[in-house]
Amino acid sequence: MDSVKNIPLSWAYDWLQQPKRQYIDGQWVDGTGQDKWVVTNPANREALCEFVMADAEQVEYAAQIANQRHESGVWSKVSRTQRADMLRQIARLIREHTEQLAVLESLPNGKLFTESMADDIPTCADIFEYYAGWTDKFYGETSPVEDGFLNYTVKEPIGVCALIAPWNFPLYQTSLKMAAALAMGNTVIVKPSEYTPLTTIYLMELIDSELEFPKGVINMLLTDGAMANQLTLSHNVHKVSFTGSTGVGRKIVQNSGLSNLKAATLELGGKSPCIFFEDTPNLDGAIDRAFTVMFSHKGEKCSEPTRFLIHDSIYDQVLEKLIAKANAVKCGNPFDENVDQGPQCNEAQFNKILEYIEIGKGEAKLVAGGYADTEGDNANGYFIRPTIFSEVDQKARIAQEEIFGPVLCCTRFHTTEEAVQMANATAYGLAAGLYTGDVSRAHRVAEQIDAGMLFINRYGCYGLAAPFGGFRQSGWGKEMAIHSLSSYTKTKGVWVYYGDA
């Protein structure tokens, strides 16, 4: 892989040789657990690095320290201007090290280096800059109470925030949580996915060596789900911001009830529909866009449109184009600029997707892909061809359950009512898209679809000023924009009596 030009791969392999440790209270410390975790490269299964995981005692120690630092006010009492400045400095560090971070993002995840370089890493810098601007703009109100009384509200930091991230957008997810939590004056414990911790570790190293954050404001635990579970049970943690699977989301809610009723924001799974009505404007452009959103990042995206609902009159035409596009995709080394799709992130995910493909073969008509790509250099990697099933019944498991890979289900419909009914026919409600030239129908259908984000005539629009998050079993609460700030604060109401008696 070192032959790939203009990418700091040699630098990355040198960096991988250095020990990977926990970051607690401004110190780098060895993990105290019994077990080691090996981070692997999904393109060829090579071991990239390893770390000793934190155990329950170390997890609780980090939570206690973060709480002590919170209570001492080392961060919450820092002036808002200074807080903003520190966040801007994190953004600067990310911008200055974009190439290094992009390599460390793509290596263990398998996403294209160009995706990391052009989108994922620069957006992390944008996020810190965006939330730097909010430190002095999110404030309370005076309430319209009776004469002689004043009631005002104050937004206070919530305390220690455990920020638990998945492996699909590692640094992006961590940044989204960290920037908002720090902007509101909280202390944080960052827990990256054990599969993809490299960019978070490197960012912590940059922060530690180049910035003057008070000790214990930013902490990082390298460990697995079992120990992250302990973190969500800690009485020293006041808020969990979690992005990951719906099953773990349920566990976090249970753990909140079993411990201190900590707050939780949950960004969970999805099975999002995209409806193509017969009057889809610029049909070719619509297919291109929806296909790209579905299959980019190897289909490991929570809000991707995994169910295409296509009007009967254009079904065959759309399907033919989709099949041609899927068959043209080149799978391979994510650092090769001629490659369209890298490997799935890890073995468990690879096996899970292949199992769903086998299930799908018994439920619907396989029209593209449907197998692991083991051509040439791909033989040792977790590559799966873009896969399309046609004539999928909405009751089928492949239409109901989140696969989280390059597997698309296509279904034909005849009426608008039928399309809406199909769109709402799963337990999820993360996102939905619809394409139509009829503006009234667009709004009517958007109103009827029970999803947290609706995309009309362009699937997959995102912006930091727009809320992100789902309904039903896709989660609770919103990230991005002003919406995430209320979840990192608590609102205190203060009464003042200034009457005569």
Ligand code: NAD
């Ligand atoms: P996951 O739920 O297995 O793991 C996510 C994180 O939680 C990891 O850091 C893991 O170590 C930790 N974890 C595991 N068990 C835990 C427990 N019992 N308590 C606390 N933490 C625990 O998810 P994943 O496989 O890393 O990511 C894929 C999932 O994430 C998919 O379901 C996808 O839809 C979802 N996702 C959702 C969004 C969104 O914004 N809605 C975005 C990205 C990914």
